Amino acid sequence: MTEPTSGRLAGSPQPAGRRPYLRRLLGVGLAGAGLVAFAACGSVATTNTAASAPAGSSSPTATTTTTPSPTTTSGAIPPSAPTSTPPPPDSPPVQATGPTVPPSQVNYSAAPENVPQTVWQQDGGKTLVVMAEQGGCVKVNAQVTKQTADEVDITVLSVAEMHRVCPLYVRNIPIAAHLDAPLGGRLVVLTTQTGTQH
Numbered sequence: 001m002t003e004p005t006s007g008r009l010a011g012s013p014q015p016a017g018r019r020p021y022l023r024r025l026l027g028v029g030l031a032g033a034g035l036v037a038f039a040a041c042g043s044v045a046t047t048n049t050a051a052s053a054p055a056g057s058s059s060p061t062a063t064t065t066t067t068p069s070p071t072t073t074s075g076a077i078p079p080s081a082p083t084s085t086p087p088p089p090d091s092p093p094v095q096a097t098g099p100t101v102p103p104s105q106v107n108y109s110a111a112p113e114n115v116p117q118t119v120w121q122q123d124g125g126k127t128l129v130v131m132a133e134q135g136g137c138v139k140v141n142a143q144v145t146k147q148t149a150d151e152v153d154i155t156v157l158s159v160a161e162m163h164r165v166c167p168l169y170v171r172n173i174p175i176a177a178h179l180d181a182p183l184g185g186r187l188v189v190l191t192t193q194t195g196t197q198h
Contacts, residue, residue, distance in 0.1 A: 096129055096131060100118055100120055118131065127179070134171060134172075138159065154188060157192075163198065
């Protein structure tokens with residue numbers, strides 16, 4: 001018969017504080033349950049608050065449903081959404097500086113209340129800078145969706161990346177929309193659109 005090396009009788013159970021296997025198994029199980037719960041809470045539906053699509057149009061991969069708000073639809077963001085001129089590749093980070101567009105020249109009625117209501121002009125009025133909320137898995141950019149002689153429509157696009165663990169933070173960042181011609185006295189219509197990326 002072999003003698004126990006730890007000073008306890010052979011076959012006797014380990015003391016409660018010395019069960020590393022069970023503690024590790026319990027920790028892994030709880031961590032897995034927490035990740036599943038966190039992933040379930042992170043599902044985001046696509047919402048378009050701009051209501052810019054004609055009534056009969058839809059893309060092959062999009063489904064549209066009506067909600068109580070008349071300007072809200074759900075579905076995938078079409079890949080052919082209009083975009084603005086991209087910034088030069090060596091451009092510095094966007095800054096919220098420059099002369100501001102007068103508040104009477106900006107229409108925020110289609111944007112949520114939490115959108116900061118200041119628009120800056122840069123590059124002689126060819127670049128407009130707005131603030132937008134960005135989070136751990138939510139990336140934002142600005143797209144010029146319409147430019148006429150009287151109006152410039154800018155959509156703040158928020159895209160949530162799905163199926164990954166995300167840091168929990170929200171911050172306002174400046175984003176730029178690049179116009180074909182200086183803004184001048186044209187009206188700026190600011191809208192928002194959210195979607196998901198799988």
